[in-house]
Amino acid sequence: MAKTVAVVGGGYGGITAARALDDVADVVLVEPRDTFVHNVAALRGLVDPGWIDRLFLPYDQLLARGRVARDLATGVDAQGITLGSGERIAADYLVLATGSTYPFPAKVDVHDSALARQRLRATHESLAEAASVLLLGAGPAGLELAGEIRSAWPDKPVTIVDPAWDILAGTSLPEEFRAEVRAQLDALGVTLVLGSALRENPSSEPGTAKTFTVTTISGEALTADIWFRCHGVVPTTDYLAPDLAAARLPNGQVRVTDALHLPGYPHVFAIGDITDIDEPKMAKAAEQHAVVVAANIRTLVEGGGELQSYTPGPPGISLPLGPRAGASYAKAVGVLGAEQTSKIKGTTMRIESYLDLLNLR
Numbered sequence: 001m002a003k004t005v006a007v008v009g010g011g012y013g014g015i016t017a018a019r020a021l022d023d024v025a026d027v028v029l030v031e032p033r034d035t036f037v038h039n040v041a042a043l044r045g046l047v048d049p050g051w052i053d054r055l056f057l058p059y060d061q062l063l064a065r066g067r068v069a070r071d072l073a074t075g076v077d078a079q080g081i082t083l084g085s086g087e088r089i090a091a092d093y094l095v096l097a098t099g100s101t102y103p104f105p106a107k108v109d110v111h112d113s114a115l116a117r118q119r120l121r122a123t124h125e126s127l128a129e130a131a132s133v134l135l136l137g138a139g140p141a142g143l144e145l146a147g148e149i150r151s152a153w154p155d156k157p158v159t160i161v162d163p164a165w166d167i168l169a170g171t172s173l174p175e176e177f178r179a180e181v182r183a184q185l186d187a188l189g190v191t192l193v194l195g196s197a198l199r200e201n202p203s204s205e206p207g208t209a210k211t212f213t214v215t216t217i218s219g220e221a222l223t224a225d226i227w228f229r230c231h232g233v234v235p236t237t238d239y240l241a242p243d244l245a246a247a248r249l250p251n252g253q254v255r256v257t258d259a260l261h262l263p264g265y266p267h268v269f270a271i272g273d274i275t276d277i278d279e280p281k282m283a284k285a286a287e288q289h290a291v292v293v294a295a296n297i298r299t300l301v302e303g304g305g306e307l308q309s310y311t312p313g314p315p316g317i318s319l320p321l322g323p324r325a326g327a328s329y330a331k332a333v334g335v336l337g338a339e340q341t342s343k344i345k346g347t348t349m350r351i352e353s354y355l356d357l358l359n360l361r
Contacts, residue, residue: 147321
């Protein structure tokens with residue numbers, strides 16, 4: 001009889017693993033959303049409504065043999081999954097691919113795609129109405145959103161506040177790359193207020209058009225008409241039953257071995273943002289994890305052998321600042337500027353890759 005592989009989470013890593021194992025096992029992909037969400041392009045969708053419908057891609061064609069269970073995993077233990085509906089899915093192998101939450105609009109925070117579309121369009125209208133914008137966080141999401149806004153509305157002032165003294169704090173990206181990004185932000189007219197947090201957040205809700213004034217700890221007053229929180233990654237692992245929760249760290253991530261399974265559970269694998277691997281939490285990394293995990297499960301299903309190990313690659317990033325601006329870095333090629341970044345990611349936002357993966361073209 002075919003082995004059952006249950007993949008919990010239908011994001012970038014989850015769909016990659018599920019598709020790769022569909023021919024060798026009975027795959028069940030558990031996902032509460034009614035579509036795959038291409039969050040890589042979510043900020044483009046916020047400023048360009050023509051992108052909104054392209055963010056939501058159906059799962060219908062992903063699996064030829066397996067199935068997608070549209071439900072929430074409320075409990076996952078070493079033997080299988082308990083769903084919100086009460087259904088129990090027993091599994092020979094488990095792949096935990098539940099990713100993380102992040103403030104809207106960088107990640108869509110509702111499961112129904114129709115409601116998500118409505119929220120993106122409503123927030124777009126509020127952003128279009130606002131005369132000026134405040135962004136909290138000078139990490140990749142805050143910088144990308146600033147670039148998208150200035151590209152769509154060149155006359156709309158955008159200010160980024162971050163308590164760190166430089167952009168992209170906490171990353172190991174080289175100074176040459178940071179300098180390129182800072183130069184492009186300056187050319188776009190983005191104002192950076194670094195080294196000082198706000199005394200308190202604006203009184204309005206994020207994404208709501210309402211004029212406010214806030215003060216930084218250093219005493220600078222800032223007035224804007226809308227604001228967005230661009231920091232705060234939270235791994236989604238609260239569904240783990242006590243046996244697997246032993247691998248859960250205080251920050252919500254789970255410990256994994258070099259072969260990407262939980263210590264003591266060689267049939268339970270984890271990929272993507274929830275892992276404790278010291279590397280940037282990006283879609284590309286989740287997909288690379290999925291390739292290793294799928295190969296390892298295939299090895300186990302087909303009778304054993306040596307498992308593959310995952311080794312994080314050197315630091316790298318492709319950071320669009322709108323369709324025609326941005327910077328990229330890879331150790332092999334160094335820093336790439338706006339033109340190259342536009343070709344790599346800025347224009348297409350990698351949408352073709354996921355249309356192919358989901359068998360939609």
